[in-house]
Amino acid sequence: MAGERILVAKVGLDGHDRGVKVVARILRDAGFEVIYTGLFQTPETVAAAAVDEDVDAIGLSMLSGAHMTLAPAVVEAVRARGADIPVMVGGIVPNHDLDELRAAGVSAVLTPGSTAEQIIDEVRRVLDAETTS
Amino acid sequence: MPTPREIWEAEFGAAPRRDADFETMSGIPVEPVYGTDDGEFPGQFPYTRGPYASMYRSRLWTMRMFAGFGTAEDTNWRFKEIIRAGGGGLSTAFDMPTLLGIDSDDPMALGEVGRCGVAVDTLADMEDLYADIDLGEVTTSMTINSPAAVIFAMFVAQAEKAGIPRARLGGTLQNDILKEYQAQKEFVFPPRQSMRLVRDTIAFTSAEMPRWHSVSISGYHIREAGSTAVEELAFTLANGFAYVELALAAGLPVDAFAPRLSFFFNAHIDFFEEIAKYRAARRIWARWMRDRYGAEDPRSMQCRFHTQTAGVSLTAQQPELNIARTAIEALAGVLGGTQSLHTNSMDEAMALPTEKAARIALRTQQIIANETNVAHVADPLGGSHYVEALTDEVERQAEEIFAHIEELGSGSMLEGAIKGIEENWFQGRISDSAFELERKVNEGRRIIVGVNAFTEGNEEEQIPLLRITNEDEQRQRKRLDAVRDRRDESKVNAVLERLRAEAADPEINLMPTLIEAAQAYATLGEIMSTMGSVFGRHVEVPTF
Structure with missing residues (x-):
């Protein structure tokens, strides 16, 4: 099903925006409606934007090592608004952090080297899991 | 008229020589440079073949490894390890x-x-960071941009407290704000206000710190953000022209500050294109500085640069392969005549x-320097049909980009850089x-x-990784609390008030007051938000 809305976001102080922009274009070209928050967002501003824009999923791009603090905080902020929007993370995430991120409610983690096809498949998988749950 | 070779021979003869056997492994003697008598030699305008006549025959490049993590004490320990x-x-x-100029206890x-x-x-923190390191001997580079003037003020205050006068300090402040808006995205103030701080640091170092490089004009981040090699080269040099025009507009003579501008380029994996890029960079900078900005001092025309291998070329898959990538990239930097080099891990x-x-990354440089003999000869690829043609083409395409930026700025490269940023x-x-x-x-x-081929082996066990715990964050907050407790608040408030007033007057150089603020133990966040209240x-x- 095309046309689902995805919010891609940069949370915290990390200015690396190459990845987020490339992923935004890949998803747009795959038929998603993509909203990019811009830099320096907080978990609260991301959650608020996600709810206001009524998105189907959130993608966080994180390359500064702050994912263990900020990604769970985004999940919490979304839940605190009573919303059930899946949160995905892409970027530099060491393998030893994967289990803890999933335990904290992150739906998917895409690590460096993910192809366009893998990114699109993973987003679809997360969206499908959402509609069947 | 002496030939270019004769001029070069005289300069080479006068330059120091490092202690090494300049021969191949078979014992064939190796000349310091090869070329025709009437061709261009290293150390000769437009410096395509290198800024100095003797290049690595006098001194190898500086193996400058970028480091920093945790608290100042942790990094000080790593610095000492690097020196050892x-x-x-x-x-x-x-x-x-x-x-981004905020304190460790900011939400x-x-x-x-x-x-x-x-x-x-x-x-x-600055005191602990460089404790027991002789800053009069070791040169220091600081990768900082939006708050560069503030961090630099802390650095100068720290060194002087340790008994090293500012005039003896040698090193580099990155201080290249334009590429922050273009690529790295660690910006705070609007472009024009930020450029005022850059102007203040250039004027301050020109007057008081003859060994300091005031701006390291950086293509590295532009490339890492996704540009091509040609865009990296052209955007970086165009930013350099913008800083030159900024300092000229402040009334500084070109030869008073231009010798202290340096560059920082990426070494990506397309081996020959990278080498052509470095050669073209030197040639373009020399021509523009002489012909457009009226430089007379050769040092104003010599593009000297630091190189770092491409972080973005590294893969998370089979990470050991990155050692090979980094070695190839580092070799391009050396064959391109870099003055210093960082190799990624x-x-x-x-x-x-x-x-x-x-350590493996540093050892990679040491292998290039000591085992391969590539440093025997300056510009060893000069005269290669391929590399010469590529150098010419890279230069031609860069000139097209300069023409566009100049048009954006209605004849001014400074305005063009700012407009290009404002217009995305x-x-x-x-x-x-x-x-x-x-x-x-x-x-x-x-x-x-x-990644997209030869993936067998990707599932193997990963190499051990550095883990940074949240304990460092807690420790740093405690350190900050302790400083706030013991400093004189009235002194801090007074200097910040003065800073606010001076920030509102663009004619004033803020460096002296920033140094006083550092000496009063005002925090980075306090100083930046004080300026931010004026700058936006x-x-x-x-x-x-």
Whole structure:
């Protein structure tokens, strides 16, 4: 099903925006409606934007090592608004952090080297899991 | 008229010689440079073949390894390790809160303290960072931009407290704010206000710190953000022209500041294009500085640069392969005549490097320097039909980009740089190039070993990674609390008030007051928000 809305976001102080922009274009070209928050967002501003824009999923791009603090905080902020929007993370995430991120409610983690096809498949998988749950 | 070779011979003869046997492994003697008598030689305008006549025959490049993590004490320990291991200079990486000018106890700093570099909040951190390191001997580079003037003020205050006068300090402040808006995106104030701070640091160092490099005009981040090699070269040199015009407009004579401008380029994996890029950079800079900006001192025309291998070329898959990539990239930097070099560690697609990974990266440079004999000859690829043609073409394409920037600025490269940022022109070109490369990788037209080909082995156990715990964040906050407790608040308030007043007057150089603020132990966040109350903040329109 095309046309689902995805919010891609940069949370915290990390200015690396190459990845987020490339992923935004890949998803747009795959038929998603993509909203990019811009830099320096907080978990609260991301959650608020996600709810206001009524998105189907959130993608966080994180390359500064702050994912263990900020990604769970985004999940919490979304839940605190009573919303059930899946949160995905892409970027530099060491393998030893994967289990803890999933335990904290992150739906998917895409690590460096993910192809366009893998990114699109993973987003679809997360969206499908959402509609069947 | 002496021939170019005769001129070169005289200069080479007068230059110091390092102690090594300049021959091949078979014992064939090797000349310092090869070429025809009437051709261009190293150390001769337009310096295509190198800024100096003797190049690595006098001195090898500086093996300058970038380091920083956790608290100042942690990084000080790593610095001493680098010096013991034979690294010739220090290079300081700051954490994200420091790069954005906020304190470690700011709510926005949560989770970022000490992660990507060392946390510096006050002069006390600076004191611990360089404790027991003789800053009159070791040169220091600091990768800091938006708050560069403030961190630099803390650095000067710290050195003078340790008894080293500012005139003896040698090193480099990155201080290249234009590429922050274009690529790296660690901006705080709007472009014009930021440029005022750059002007203040250039004027201050020109007058008081003859050994200091005031701006390291950086293509590295432009390339990492996705540009092509040609865009990296052209945007970087165009930014350099903008800083020259900024300092000229402030009334400084070109030869008073231009010799202290230096450059920082990426070494990516397309070996010959990288070498052509460095050669073209030197040639373009020389011509523009002489012909357009009226430089007379050869040092104003000589493009000297630091090189770092491409972080973005590293793969998380089969990370040991990154050692090979980094070696090839480092070799391009050396054959291109770099003055200093940082080699990335194999684990940096996943985390900050472990000590072992960082040591292997330094050892890679030592292999190039000591085992391969490539440093015997200056510009060894000069005269290669391929490299010469590529150098010419890279230069031609860069000139086309300069013409566009000049048009954006109605004849001014300074205005063109700022307009290009405000209109998202640089940012758009960089994202387009990044996407184009991604498309080639996705279509398999560009192979990345371990990523879209040759993936057998990807499932093997990962190499050990450095873990930074939240304890560092807690420790840093305690350190900051302790400083706030023991400093004289009335002194801090007074100097910040003065800073606010001076910030509002663009004629005033803020450096002396920033040094006083550092000496009073005002925090980075306090100083930046004081200036921010006058300067405002930059907000980028998000596009993709």
